Amino acid sequence: MKLTKLFVLFFVVLLPVTLLLTTVDMVTFNEKYFSDKYEEYDISKKTGMNKEDLSRVTKKLLNYIKGEDDDIKISATINGQNRQVFNEKEILHMKDVKDLFEKGHMIRNISLIVVILCLAIILILERKKIGKYLMILSIYPLGIMGILALLMYIDFDKYFTYFHLLFFKNDLWLLDPSKDILIQMLPQEFFYSIAYKISFIFILELVILLIVGFILNKKFNRRKFIF
Template sequence: MKKSLSIILIISLSLTFLMISIENNAYNKSYYIKSYYKYNIENETGKDINELGKITDNIIVYLKGKGNDGILSPYFNEREVLHMRDVQTLFRYERIAKYIFGIISIIIMGYFGYRKENALLGKTLSLGLFANHVVLLALILLIISSDFNKYFTIFHQIFFSNDLWLLNPETDLLIQMLPEQFFIGMAMKIGLSFLIYLSILQIVGIYYIKKGREKWKE
């Protein structure tokens, strides 16, 4: 049972902090603005940085589920708004899953704490999460060294049941504002954030391993 709980904890913690990493970066207006300057989005869209900033504010509010289609429709056409509605739904499911996996993680860690299984908790956090580092680094290298568009397309085919995400860069503002390079950078930032969270958890794990050893010596 302990082994099963350890595996569940590794999975639930990993998914919880992956989703936190996604949210932190998807809601980070600063990254959007920096990318607008970097990729010369003002020229691409014909809109100045102040207007782009206002549109970005509305996008972030919408992704958080705090706004309806009306906050996007002044800027985007019907197809773009319908796609963003799908994205908003995806983020809503992501938030629900984050809370579920977070609660599962807290319950299991609380159980280990109640049973005074400090060493087991420590090993789960430090050694168990190490595999995630390896997998994540491999994925980041894959993104850097291969065709990002291929995996971006696969992602959309998995998570969206329609082709509304296929936008026209000549006419659709959404893809003009958020080109492929934007999402490559976003993926890298999410991966880096996730690595940092995993590293912190591993440090906590090492602490609990030492705590468990000290108890055993007593």
């Protein structure tokens, strides 16, 4: 019985983690999203690069984070002058970002394996309670996401800074908007937008799981609501 509860605990905790990290990947590596935001924020004018070069540099950047390119050394025409896009500080910061994503991918992949294993065991031993567990694992992260969304709405800059202080051990992320192309390409408004897109999709996924859990709970326990 205690072992079963342990599997349930892993399932309830790790499924939301798996979903969140997968959602981060899905949004982060969507090149069309970047293109749309470049148009919205007039990034071509701010960086001095044309749309074709912006697209090429972005693809290089995303491929590097995914591990498909070895570096982000790339040249482009900026304000009429052909030059290397990213300076040493930007390159070092993106190495930190890449390392962070690699850790995220590792956590997501391990979590996915554990979730599948735990789900199989739950379906064998406690099939009638699967709806209850889906509802539980949906409700607590919904509450957390609600609080985080409110905090970001109140003062995004403050909590965006906290994020960097928590996940980065240096100050390489403190870039200069007047000269660093990376922050000109990806201003704070972009991160505000992408954070809310990730939050919205993740919350939608949790709501779907909550509904599925409610339906399954009702199906397996027709005469009583178990929670």
